Amino acid sequence: DGGITQSPKYLFRKEGQNVTLSCEQNLNHDAMYWYRQDPGQGLRLIYYSQIVNDFQKGDIAEGYSVSREKKESFPLTVTSAQKNPTAFYLCASTPRTGPGDYGYTFGPGTRVTVV
């Protein structure tokens, strides 16, 4: 079955540590997105990528970095500069961007906790 996988499901980060969240899709989707979910704040966009080797900052990119070397993969690194990384992180993809009726397919999420 096609879909999006995210790993790990739970991640514990020590202060000052960089950690990387994996997002892989086998849907042949062009665009991929990372959202952060905090209670009462909904989903906030961190980064997105519409094609390989290109990505754009979202509303809360500070303290995060991404890469898009392959169409199927869009890993997110939470750097030591992100002072409050405790949240639920969601990856999503869509067939293509631009005018059209394409909603997003979401992965199951990764919960990051600072220890």
Next chain:
Amino acid sequence: AQSVAQPEDQVNVAEGNPLTVKCTYSVSGNPYLFWYVQYPNRGLQFLLKYITGDNLVKGSYGFEAEFNKSQTSFHLKKPSALVSDSALYFCAVRALNSGNTPLVFGKGTRLSVIA
């Protein structure tokens, strides 16, 4: 700029009663509108979408939504609520002619259906 408002953080309804989860939006031009549902510690699942055509859109699990252009609203409805409908619901929007801008999500409404 695009924005979505979900004015109610929490909606409580008795099982068997009709339910409504409210959403209003702001975009330049015509909107694409979506509803997603999230169960605890899971990713978001697509419920329904409005692109063009009939103002009443039918989706998964018996849900429907009514697009009202004059009131810029897209309320989610179900004639008879089930306990299993209890979840977090998100409304999302993007403008028809917004190029490649990502979906903007509301803050979510928690629906609690009481037996």
